[in-house]
Every structure is written in C-alpha cells, then in structure tokens.
Amino acid sequence: MKRKATISLLFIALFVVAFAICVSARTVYLEEIPQELKVQNDSFTHFVVFEEEKYFTGSGATISGLNTDVMNADMESAGIDKSKIGSTYLTRYNIPAYMGETLITYANLNSMKTHAYFNGVCGYVQLAGTVNQVHDMNDCVGQLRGFDFGENSQVTKIPECFVRFANRLKELKNFPKNLSDGIGPQAFCNCYDAFSGEIYINATSIAYKAFDNALANVTGITFGPLTKSFADQALSCGETGAVQIEYIEFQCDITQVTFQESTDATKGVFISA
Numbered sequence: 281m282k283r284k285a286t287i288s289l290l291f292i293a294l295f296v297v298a299f300a301i302c303v304s305a306r307t308v309y310l311e312e313i314p315q316e317l318k319v320q321n322d323s324f325t326h327f328v329v330f331e332e333e334k335y336f337t338g339s340g341a342t343i344s345g346l347n348t349d350v351m352n353a354d355m356e357s358a359g360i361d362k363s364k365i366g367s368t369y370l371t372r373y374n375i376p377a378y379m380g381e382t383l384i385t386y387a388n389l390n391s392m393k394t395h396a397y398f399n400g401v402c403g404y405v406q407l408a409g410t411v412n413q414v415h416d417m418n419d420c421v422g423q424l425r426g427f428d429f430g431e432n433s434q435v436t437k438i439p440e441c442f443v444r445f446a447n448r449l450k451e452l453k454n455f456p457k458n459l460s461d462g463i464g465p466q467a468f469c470n471c472y473d474a475f476s477g478e479i480y481i482n483a484t485s486i487a488y489k490a491f492d493n494a495l496a497n498v499t500g501i502t503f504g505p506l507t508k509s510f511a512d513q514a515l516s517c518g519e520t521g522a523v524q525i526e527y528i529e530f531q532c533d534i535t536q537v538t539f540q541e542s543t544d545a546t547k548g549v550f551i552s553a
Contacts, residue, residue, distance in 0.1 A: 306331065308354045311372065313403070317425040317450045324370050324423070327403055328360060331374035343375055344388040346395050370403025370423050375430075377408035384408055385434075390415035409433055409454070414442075421446035427474075428453040440464035440487070449474040459483035460506060468494040482506045482531075486514040493517060500527045507532040510549040511540045 310326045318324070330336075330351065337345035355362045365371060375387050387407055392398045399420045407414065409430035417424075418441035425448055429435055435456040443449060444466045452474045462485035468474055469492040476497035482504025488511040495501075495517055507530065530537070539549050 308335070308351065308358050308360060310360060310369070313370070313425065317403075319448050319450075324368060324403070326369050327372035328355070328362075328365060328369050328397075329372045329374065331376065333376045333379050335373075336376065336379065338379060338384075338388075341382055341384055342386040342388055343379065343384055344391040346392060346397060348395070348397070351397060365397060366401045369401075370425070371397050371401055372404035372406070373398075373402065374406045375408050375411065377410045383410055385411055386413040386415075387411050388415045389417040389420075393417065393420050404428075406430065407433070407435075412436060415439060416442045416444075418442065418444050421449070424449050426451035426453070429456055430454055433457070435459070437461035438463040438467045438483075438490075440466065441469070442467040443471060443474075444469045446471045446474065455479070455481075457482050457504070458506065463487060463490045465489060465511070466492065468492075470494070472496060478502070480504060485509045485511070487511045489513045489516060491515050495525065497524065499524050500529070501525065502529045503532060505532045507537055509538040509540070512549065514549050516549075 309329050311329050312326055313322075313324055330346075334350050335347050335354075336343045337347050352362065360369075375384065377384055389405065400422045402417070402420060403423050404426040405417070405424075406428040407430040409432045411430060412434035414435055416439045421443050424443060424446045427443060427449065428451075431454055433454050433456040436459060438456070438459060442464065447470055449471045450473050452471075457480065459482060463481075463483045465487040467487070467490045469489050471494045474494055475491075478500040479498055480502045484506050485508060490511070492513060493516070495515060
C-alpha cells in the first residue's frame with residue numbers, strides 16, 4: 281500500500297509540474313482592451329499580446345527587434361486574424377526579464393519602429409522591472425494606450441521624445457523613482473492624459489518641454505531629492521492649462537535647484553494658457 285501511495289503522489293507531482301509549465305508559457309493571445317484605455321468612437325477591441333521571449337530578438341542583455349516568422353506562425357495557430365491588426369486589434373508587448381539565461385536590461389524600442397506590428401499599431405508596452413535603459417518610440421505612438429515601466433523599475437533616464445505626441449496614452453504605470461540621468465526634452469510632450477492625480481518625479485534634470493501639455497489632469501506634484509534643474513517650459517501647459525494643480529512640493533533643497541530662464545518673457549518653467 282505504501283508503494284502504491286508513493287507512486288500516486290509522484291504521478292500527481294509530475295502532473296502539477298507539467299500543468300504549471302503549460303500555464304506559464306502562454307503563446308500569443310487576445311486580450312480585451314479595457315474601457316478606460318479606449319478613446320471616443322474607438323474601433324479597436326483587443327490587444328494581440330506577445331510576451332514570450334521567442335517573439336523578440338536582440339543581443340546580450342538587449343531586446344531590439346521582433347521575430348516576424350514566429351509571430352505569424354503562432355497567430356495562425358491560435359486562430360488570430362493578423363489582418364485585423366491596425367483596424368480591430370492593437371499589439372501589446374510584455375518585454376520578458378530574460379532571453380534564455382540572460383537578464384534583459386535594455387529595451388531598444390527605437391529599433392522596432394519600422395516593424396509592421398509595432399509602427400502605429402502598438403497599443404501597450406510593459407517592461408520587465410529589470411530594464412534600466414530604454415530608447416524612445418517617438419513617431420510610433422499614434423495608438424499607444426498604455427506604458428508600464430515594470431514593478432520596481434530600474435530605469436535611470438527617460439530619453440528625448442520618449443513617447444512624444446502619444447495623445448491617446450491613458451495609462452502610465454510604475455513611473456521610475458530614481459531618474460539619476462534625468463528626463464529628456466519633449467519626453468511626454470502632448471501626452472494629455474498620461475498623468476493624473478498626484479505624481480512623484482525624482483529626476484536630476486527635467487529638460488525642455490519634457491511634460492509639455494501632459495499635466496492637465498494632475499492635482500499635485502512632488503519633486504524628489506534628486507531634483508537639480510528645470511529647463512525652459514519643462515512643465516508647460518500652453519494648450520490645456522494646469523487648472524487642477526493644487527500643490528507643488530520639493531523634497532530637495534530648493535535653493536540649490538536651477539531654473540533656466542526663457543528668452544520669451546511670457547514663458548517659463550511652468551506656463552499656462
């Protein structure tokens with residue numbers, strides 16, 4: 281009886297392990313776009329989600345491309361009509377933490393710009409929290425609805441024109457808290473709905489128009505201890521007006537912070553229409 285019981289328990293254990301492996305290795309799938317990420321009269325209904333390492337290409341600790349052949353084969357196998365990408369479906373990329381046994385620390389989104397399943401049809405990007413460097417996806421953000429930097433993000437710099445003109449961006453999660461290399465020019469320019477409520481910005485430098493027309497829904501801003509400088513129009517709200525902001529708090533020594541003067545006397549670090 282004891283031997284039979286041992287064999288039965290072993291069989292159950294093997295079954296559980298096999299089941300867990302199958303569940304964790306999800307192939308491409310459809311995910312309904314949440315209502316809060318939709319725009320008025322939206323024609324898009326689902327994200328086509330790619331999250332396994334086989335869908336990405338790169339070298340070493342860098343992800344820099346997409347594996348078209350594997351993506352097409354798996355969409356066909358899953359019964360997903362790829363012709364609907366751009367009309368009914370948007371793509372979502374959940375960047376993996378590992379490629380094989382290599383930890384991913386750099387997501388070069390810029391190098392994906394020419395890909396048919398990225399340019400103008402990418403609806404969501406979720407980074408692994410291991411990523412500490414990211415390149416911009418400027419000019420490819422027409423349908424971007426959400427961006428997640430990953431839990432406990434290690435990103436230290438937001439590059440120039442990061443998601444500039446992403447005027448359909450509704451959700452920005454896990455914003456990096458230790459931007460020791462700063463925020464580049466126009467990083468979130470015209471991202472009207474990306475930020476809301478109370479936000480925390482801890483960056484050594486905030487460059488020209490970094491948050492231009494991106495703060496209309498913000499009620500409070502706290503600048504962290506890393507804060508050292510603001511460029512001209514870094515927090516400008518020329519089109520939308522920053523009428524909801526109730527407070528701005530500095531956790532740094534404000535006497536040591538530099539504010540770049542504008543050559544235009546009507547403008548400054550923070551302007552409103």
